[in-house]
Amino acid sequence: MKTRAPQKRRLQTRARLLSEAEKIVTTQGYSALRVEDVVAQAGVAKGTLFSHFKDKDGLLAVLIGARVMEDLEKMETLPPPTSVDDLIQKLEPCLSFVAQDRVIFDVLLRYSGSTGSEVNEVVTESFVRQITLFARWLGQMQQVQKIRDDAPAEVLAEGIQAFLNHVLALWFCAEHANDDSPAKALAPLLQVWLKPQA
Amino acid sequence: MKTRAPQKRRLQTRARLLSEAEKIVTTQGYSALRVEDVVAQAGVAKGTLFSHFKDKDGLLAVLIGARVMEDLEKMETLPPPTSVDDLIQKLEPCLSFVAQDRVIFDVLLRYSGSTGSEVNEVVTESFVRQITLFARWLGQMQQVQKIRDDAPAEVLAEGIQAFLNHVLALWFCAEHANDDSPAKALAPLLQVWLKPQA
DNA sequence: CAGATATATTGACCGTGGTCAGTTTAATTT
DNA sequence: AAATTAAACTGACCACGGTCAATATATCTG
CATH class of the missing domain: 1.10.10.60 (Homeodomain-like)
Structure with missing residues (x-):
């Protein structure tokens, strides 16, 4: 061979x-x-x-992955969020990039989770990097008692991913009658996720 | 006209x-x-x-929607879950139906959130019905102190939707190396979502 | 019943993603 | 330098979803 x-x-x-x-x-x-x-x-x-490229989506994945990487680089230079609202604000650029076009969402959803099955997959790399960043932020917020600390930061980070995708899915379903941005829908969910009052 | x-x-x-x-x-x-x-x-x-039908997905949506409705009817006859694990067990049929084929997931994700924009959309109806059922279950679990009650049952129900989609997305990304079922991945997330220890 | 009008169906045609046997170009070997 | 082998590229071809002007069938109206 x-x-x-x-x-x-x-x-x-x-x-x-x-x-x-x-x-x-x-x-x-x-x-x-x-x-x-x-x-x-x-x-x-x-x-x-x-x-x-494997197919059209494969080409798109490279473009989109590169774009997401840029966003991540900027985010990584930011100080960790001081509150849930601040966190959402820092997430906003990512969110509105994906919200601009359905195919971005589709491609990310299709490739994001794959644990490096395809080599050279930029999207996979960006996915891992995003989770890592979230986990770091959340860990730091836990240490200063800004959010719950009864669960590992990695799990909380995964939840953020889930909620991001959720509000984006709703965003694309509503299509027309989407009064406000996906970020708006995110707030109540993340509050409940990160700051339980019980 | x-x-x-x-x-x-x-x-x-x-x-x-x-x-x-x-x-x-x-x-x-x-x-x-x-x-x-x-x-x-x-x-x-x-x-x-x-x-x-609007397009191929429209046809699929009718088939899939009908199928989901059947599952829901069965679920509605069930007693409310007594624990998070029990909840997951009751969710399992839905989950494994969707997990069987990517297009099911895609179609549901595309149509589910739409707030009745297209009339006669079975999927939309099933979506609403599912959320309602979840909210009812969760409300009852809240009353017997099985889960947190610092958030409305509707919000908790929405979160379950988000986590269901999340584990399914991961499932389809992993493709091959999917050791266990999506339900396995769901457990830790729902525990943290529904039973914060802080 | 004979138009007139709305509804239902038709199928040739198109756009676009994806394939693959065959050809060209580059690197290796003798 | 010629022969050999591997890599890169080509473009005719296919599969499949979706469109739309034309046609057929039903319903209504005088």
Whole structure:
């Protein structure tokens, strides 16, 4: 089983595909991305794209994963939240990025949990990183008695993930009559999750 | 704007489409359902199907919604859970039905939250009914001090929805290496959600 | 009953994602 | 440098969901 390193041409092709794809999503949005447009602009055949990415979602996952990573980097420089409201405020950029387009939500939901089954999966990496960050924040909040400490920070972090997805799912279901942002719906749930009064 | 009642022929056609579709999903699974097969077996043209259902997911939603309704009817006859573990056990049928096929999860997630925007949407109805049932159960558990009572039963019920979707999402991400059932993953989360020790 | 009008169905056609046997290009070997 | 082998790319082709102008069938109205 010989497996050589990818040759230069291949890396260039991949880079071109990604950059053209990015152009499209930034100008027309994620859901407007068509495989045929990407390959046309990149000047390659359709089959080439699918030799670089498992499917269209695989390409999107790389773009979205990279984007999420940027958000995370910013978040990691932030001081830990001082309250649940502050936490929600710090979560807001992530939330509104995903809320902008259904396909973002779908792709993240599809790839996020996978425990590194596919190598090189940016989304998986970002997922782990997000959980880690949440757990760190929550751990620090526990130490200063801002939130409950009867459960491991990791479990609380997982719950935040669940609630984020929940409010996003509701957001996309409501479609039209969504008066306010997903962040609004998050507040009561996180209060109950992180600060039980019993 | 005249709007007559649907004529008999139309109802028969719809019934035939649904029954043929059901045959397919029970023998080959939900993800094996092809529109062309359904119309071929029902003996109608493809366009007919799309005049009865918005899209393929719309057809699936009716089938899945009906199926979920059956589960709910059984659950509604059950006595309220006496503990969190008992609750999880009573949730298990729902969970393992959805866990059997990704498209079930996708369809439910897509339609579940919609607040009756599309009339006649079985899934929406089942969603409301499920939340109501959960809230009733939780309310009763609160009264006998089995779970926290510092939050309205409706909020706790919504949280259960969120956690159900969460463990299901993880289940489908893991795909292969899914050691145990989604219900296993649910337990620690629901314990922390419903019985804070602080 | 003969139009007139609303409802139901048709199927050729399209868009788009994805495949794969075959060809070109690059790296290795002799 | 020629022959060999592996990697990269190609584009005709397919599968499948979904559309819509045209047609057929039912219902209503004078």
